Amino acid sequence: MRVLIALGGNAMTGEDGSARVEDQIAAGKVAMEAVADLLEHDIDIVLTHGNGPQVGNLLVKNEVAAAVVPPVPLDWCGAQTQATLGFVLMEALDVATAARGLYRRSAALVTRCLVDADDPGFSRPSKPIGRYLSAEEAAMLIEHGEHWEDRGEKGWRRLVASPEPRAILDAPAVRALVDAGFVVIANGGGGIPVVRGADGLRGVEAVIDKDLGAALLARTVDADVLVIATDVPNAVLRFGTPDAEPLGRVTIARLRELAEEGHFASGSMGPKVDAACRFVEEGGQYAVITDLDSIVNAVTASEEEREGTIVVPN
Structure with a gap:
């Protein structure tokens, strides 16, 4: 049997939602204990995960440093958090499987998800991300090409596109690793959104729903x-x-x-x-x-x- 497990964002933060390094490591250990229990039944497992709190942290760094260095685009944020959380989960899974006398190798794969360049979401950004800022703070980020909206008393909030996931471009690598006996961590945060243009693939400023990305990955790898x-x-x-x-x-x-x-x-x-x-x-x-x-x-x-x-x- 092949099973895809999609870990919610709460599975990678503290109980109070905190996303300090130590909180994420501790939460990863809890999640991988459950996964290791399932591995004792000799099941092929693919893991994916949310990354909202982690991307949120990167966005705060963008905001704080916007006057010094250009903000990192969302596709880069997705790639960074996929790699970081993949590392955290691999380390935790190694400990959990060793404690059970299991030998199951793991691999984390930075994964791209194809979306349509003409998806309606790009013309009407609607998904709020990150924290509220003052008009002055938002103006600096608007100058860097970001879309912000005045939300009244709370302040300004960034809005981004949330396009429909169409294809997991790196699914063949996921399948090859699973077939070779690896527990694979892939497509975190719904995947890094990319579009296909005349010059090939390029990342875009968007957020793909993690659960919809998980369903597409599960179908693609024959879970x-x-x-x-x-x-x-x-x-x-x-x-x-x-x-x-x-x-x-x-x-x-x-x-x-x-x-x-x-x-x-x-x-x-x-x-x-x-x-x-x-x-x-x-x-x-x-x-x-x-x-x-x-x-x-x-x-x-x-x-x-x-x-x-x-x-x-x-």
């Missing part, structure tokens, strides 16, 4: 199961109300219907639900949305005993 690991054991209907209801086994059709009814927030659970549906619609056996503590059960338990939100064909 059987997609596990979207988050900080809750299930997707929840009527979240935050007295009538909240954890969602268990559900068909694509029913889950799509629930999404259209507005049960899943667009900035949190919505993309996870969409990604799970896309993966199964394209031929995956099933997808799971659950927390780290439940991923072994989600992959190895019988159909009747699986925990989490289990998305199955209609």
Whole structure:
């Protein structure tokens, strides 16, 4: 069995959301303990991860240093965080597997994701990233070509495009490494967004949704199961109300219907639900949305005993 595990951004920060170096290392160790538990079942694993807090840190550095050095573009931020988090996860996985007497090599791959140059998102940047700034601070970054918007009392916020992921360009390398026995960490943050032009490929200022990128990577590397690991054991209907209801086994059709009814927030659970549906619609056996503590059960338990939100064909 081949499984793709998508680690949410919370899996790479402290419990309070802090992204200090020591917090990220500690969080990586926790996540890789769960992955090592799954490796004991002799399963091929591909890992991907969010990078929002890490990119956020780089953007702060951009802002602070904008008057001294040019800001680093978003595609560079994606590449840097893929490499850094890949290193952190590899180190943590080596420790976790050694403690279990396992020998599984790991590899981190800086991964590009193709998007359309004419994607509507580029003409209407809508995804807010980074912190709020004053008008004066934002003006300096606007001079460097960034798109900022006045958000009233809170200040100015940067908006970027979030185009649809079309192809994982480095998927053949991922497949080759998995076939050779490696646990591969790839496509972090949804992949480095690139477009194809007359002169070849070039990176662009955009952010790809991590969960949609994970679903595309899972299909591209022929994964059987997609596990979207988050900080809750299930997707929840009527979240935050007295009538909240954890969602268990559900068909694509029913889950799509629930999404259209507005049960899943667009900035949190919505993309996870969409990604799970896309993966199964394209031929995956099933997808799971659950927390780290439940991923072994989600992959190895019988159909009747699986925990989490289990998305199955209609």
